[in-house]
Amino acid sequence: MKLDIVTIFPEYFAPLEISLLGKARRTGLLDVHVHDLRDWTHDRHRTVDDTPYGGGPGMVMKPEPWGEALDALVPSGDAPRMIIPTPSGRPFTQALAAEYAAAPWLLFACGRYEGIDSRVAEEARTRMPVDEVSLGDFVLAGGEVAVLVMVEAVGRLLPGVLGNADSVADDSFAPGAMESLLEGPVYTKPPVWRDRAVPDVLLSGHHGAIARWRRDEALRRTARHRPELLPRLASGALDEHDRRV
Numbered sequence: 001m002k003l004d005i006v007t008i009f010p011e012y013f014a015p016l017e018i019s020l021l022g023k024a025r026r027t028g029l030l031d032v033h034v035h036d037l038r039d040w041t042h043d044r045h046r047t048v049d050d051t052p053y054g055g056g057p058g059m060v061m062k063p064e065p066w067g068e069a070l071d072a073l074v075p076s077g078d079a080p081r082m083i084i085p086t087p088s089g090r091p092f093t094q095a096l097a098a099e100y101a102a103a104p105w106l107l108f109a110c111g112r113y114e115g116i117d118s119r120v121a122e123e124a125r126t127r128m129p130v131d132e133v134s135l136g137d138f139v140l141a142g143g144e145v146a147v148l149v150m151v152e153a154v155g156r157l158l159p160g161v162l163g164n165a166d167s168v169a170d171d172s173f174a175p176g177a178m179e180s181l182l183e184g185p186v187y188t189k190p191p192v193w194r195d196r197a198v199p200d201v202l203l204s205g206h207h208g209a210i211a212r213w214r215r216d217e218a219l220r221r222t223a224r225h226r227p228e229l230l231p232r233l234a235s236g237a238l239d240e241h242d243r244r245v
């Protein structure tokens with residue numbers, strides 16, 4: 001997968017050199033290119049923003065540098081999916097991460113200030129799919145952190161990136177009957193730590209009992225932290241036992 005990231009803060013993406021994603025880059029699973037938007041400015045101050053038409057606080061990112069950046073990065077023929085993080089976008093979900101993981105080429109546009117002139121997305125849509133996407137109902141100062149989150153969520157889904165492919169299948173929100181359940185508690189050695197013992201069932205070796213216990217705990221945690229997810233579970237996914245948990 002090829003990733004292009006356009007930003008005025010390229011240094012924000014140093015974390016993509018380390019850990020799983022760094023290894024994915026070194027092994028060729030991910031081809032990441034971070035670009036400084038100011039490389040497509042032509043004035044002495046490398047200006048990327050201006051005052052908003054119609055007045056109001058803050059500044060807006062000028063369309064010209066973005067237009068020239070997209071012309072340079074997406075000349076003609078094949079085109080990426082363009083992803084613009086914004087508080088006013090559609091929700092970024094595990095399903096959308098999976099959709100992006102199937103794309104051969106993604107281009108992330110990191111806004112700053114009050115956002116990117118809206119004509120940039122409008123013009124880009126004439127030559128590539130453009131998604132405006134939000135991580136949630138809170139406000140960041142720019143798109144870079146959102147892109148880091150999305151790149152990690154997408155990158156870990158690529159075959160070969162995670163050492164244990166089963167981890168993906170067990171994800172919260174991964175497709176399947178457990179799709180809308182939060183993951184339950186996890187434990188490792190020692191069996192007792194500061195007088196706190198690991199639940200006996202996990203040491204029993206009874207795989208059926210362990211699976212049932214894990215599902216019960218996932219149901220309990222979902223009911224406690226995200227009760228709104230429970231009705232979304234397919235009707236067949238909850239049996240009589242589940243409803244009594």
Ligand SMILES: N#Cc1c(-c2ccc3cc[nH]c3c2)n[nH]c1N
Binds near residue numbers: 139143
């Ligand atoms: N995605 C997302 C965002 C943002 C966001 C994204 C881009 C910019 C550019 C200026 N301010 C921004 C905030 N805030 N909260 C989210 N869930």
